[in-house]
Amino acid sequence: MTTQTTEKTPNTPVTGAATGLIGIPPHLGRALATGGGLLTIASTFLAWTWTAAFPGDLTVYGYPGGLQVLVLIGGALTTLFGLSSYGVKGLRWLTPAGADAALRFAALATFATTWYTVLAISLQLGGLVNLEPGAYIAAIVTLTALLGALALPFERPAPDPIDPDETGWSLAKHRAGHGWQTVKAAFAAGEPGPVRALPSYAEILIIVAVLAVCLTVFTYGIGTEYDELFVGFLITAGFGFAAAHKAGLIRQATQITARHQTITIWGAFVAAALFPFTQTDDQYATIGVYILIFATVALGLNIVVGLAGLLDLGYVAFLGVGAYAAALVSGSPSSPFGVHFPFWAAVLVGAAASLIFGVLIGAPTLRLRGDYLAIVTLGFGEIFRIAVLNMDGTSGPDITNGSNGISAVPDLNILGFDLGARHDVLGVTIGRFANYFFLMLIITAVVVLVFRRSSDSRIGRAWVAIREDETAALAMGINGFRVKLVAFAVGAALAGLAGTVQAHVTYTVTPEQYLFAGTTPPNSAFLLAAVVLGGMGTIGGPLLGAALLFLIPNKLQFLGDYQLLAFGLALVLLMRFRPEGLIPNRRRQLEFHDKAEAPAVLGKTGA
Known part of the structure; x- marks a missing residue:
């Protein structure tokens, strides 16, 4: 069965008959996901519980605290990816490989962190009666955003090769050594083409920004003061990394740092210092x-x-x-x-x-x-x-x-x-x-x-x-x-x-x-x-x-005897979905994904 769409670029909304896991039209699902992200941001400025007994003090109006900060980050990512999926010109750089998959993972991160927080408050304080309206609103809007994201089609439509605004494979196909069939097959396999080289100063600034984000994430994770916050951090960081990977940001950052490897290594040590x-x-x-x-x-x-x-x-x-x-x-x-x-x-x-x-x-x-x-x-x-x-x-x-x-x-x-x-x-x-x-x-x-x-x-x-x-x-x-x-x-x-x-x-x-x-x-x-x-x-x-x-x-x-069980499950999932490792060697990446890469190799031979 084939799916017809009218999408021209990875960031343009789908208006055809394609659907995702649930039977909601894609354009409605995209609206629900984006609107749910906006409402999620607003819900973090409301009180989620009436007592400060739950760590993080979620009783304050107008100032997110504790796990609310992680939900706020997830809501912001969902909103940005949602806007990018509508083809907002200033946000297309966020999703060079397409916005739909990234939007799904961002919505899932927000939903999982929010519902984990709500359940933790209820179990630790003794029931749903301890929840304030902000928690109910956050739970409903994150569920709505997730349902909307799941309505998006899973197929990646072929981009328009003559679109001058495309920054992914259509620009990459003009790079030396990459034929038309190579780039087209790589894109169809889910891999964006090589990133257009920016001016050196711009790429160095991008490297600095990436290192700053890594330092911030690591510092926040290592400085989590209580167990609930660290679990929420793992949920948000894990699904957030998956969203960035699906959007193509990780691949773009990897290609840029590879062109400036010495600067990246020295910058990493400065950030660590x-x-x-x-x-x-x-x-x-x-x-x-x-x-x-x-x-x-x-x-x-x-x-x-x-x-x-x-x-x-x-x-x-x-x-x-x-x-x-x-x-x-x-x-x-x-x-x-x-x-x-x-x-x-x-x-x-x-x-x-x-x-x-x-x-x-x-x-x-x-x-x-x-x-x-x-x-x-x-x-x-x-x-x-x-x-x-x-x-x-x-x-x-x-x-x-x-x-x-x-x-x-x-x-x-x-x-x-x-x-x-x-x-x-x-x-x-x-x-x-x-x-x-x-x-x-x-x-x-x-x-x-x-x-x-x-x-x-x-x-x-x-x-x-x-x-x-x-x-x-x-x-x-x-x-x-x-x-x-x-x-x-x-x-x-x-x-x-x-x-x-x-x-x-x-x-x-x-x-x-x-x-x-x-x-x-x-x-x-x-x-x-x-x-x-x-x-x-x-x-x-x-x-x-x-x-x-x-x-x-x-x-x-704090998990006690269940610590190794949780740790083992995490390793199994990582090996299942990313067997080549978090920062893979290119050779090993090809070995583990040979079926996806084979069309690109054949295309290059025939180009």
Whole structure:
């Protein structure tokens, strides 16, 4: 059955007979969705409950608070996408890939956050009687907006190739190297064409805006003060990201940042450096420094897994080797060596110890492949934990104090700057964890530099060749064993580098910190999940994956025994709908979406 429409561009309202999930005409559904978004914004300025017992104080008229702010954001997105779907010229840039799908996800985000808030108020305060008219209005209008959005057609109509206002595929088809059939097939597959290059200053401003939005979202998420607000944040952020992806904004931002990769990387580090200045105390800087430690180790694992394709299930042991090595030489009273190396020497000791262990473990095991290699590395991780547990002077030599670990590791003092003390910078008091946050940011920058330079080098191309087809790579003259051993050693050294800082941040290094799996990271399972979910073979993927995988379990502790269940369901859904990862490598994206991309490849051949 074919569907006829009169739509000329992705942003022009459909006036034909196409319908969505419900039998409402598309033009009426679009009006309901857009009007519902406007009324949702207005409802957030009303009181939703009469008592301040519910966190966020939703009793104030004229000033949204708590979860109302998230509903306001969702309503604004719904309204903007709705107006863009009507072809409002000043808003067409919001939906380069079409507005209908984006409008559906925006309406769903608003509906889910609103109804979650209403149900939370009713359950926590003891019934619907605790709701004020603003809550009823918000519930009704968000449901109306969702029903209107579901009435929109799911088919993507073909755009008019001669429309001069189109900024998607019709402009892209004029770019060198992209034929007519290529761009047309890519658009039909749901992928907008390459973005028209803007002036450099305009693209840099866009990158700054994107980084500012990312910093704002991360700061808001990490600073949520109560559980209900964080759950609402997850709902809004998740569906909001899906809406931006369907609108084509994520793809446009990706193409722009790819043209200015160096500026993007430096800008990301500047934005991250501003994070401690956005906090009123050291509480959330604590989470920030642990996220950076976790992210740095994940990026090192990305060399092993993402580039070389070696499944390492005991990678957290290298973090432990670096942490123990640094703790033993940093002046801890629990250390049997009785030495206190300066920071730079402790860093070298930790990284060198991990590198040596990586070579010692990799040399006899890297001739294995696939599942056999995974089992051996899993065994190494458990051997390391059991070995340091038994080095207590009773079961083995007195080196690591057994289960008590190396305690009282002193704070770092770098060139007279005590990282354990509070300092005033630009009128802002920077605490202990903020100091370590800046130190870890520098180390993360070093790891990013190593990853980027190595992935673009000859050895990096050899890693990718081994990952794709080891037999073919060996036939082309690549020394597979040597290449894999280099990847193993480099990844281990980067993990040990992060471990040297972890030892000083946590004060105590114990065997229980380096398990294969547990409820909280870092452990080998979470590290591997961060690489796979974030995007294998990329720089930003493991960093984003590690941040999410550390932050979400930390914030979901109120779920108790159901925490891992909720977390597992979230992973299943992410793998179902975005198997290539949040920030995918282009090659892996093609592998997971080969059917959608095949017409574009064929079209290019025939162009």
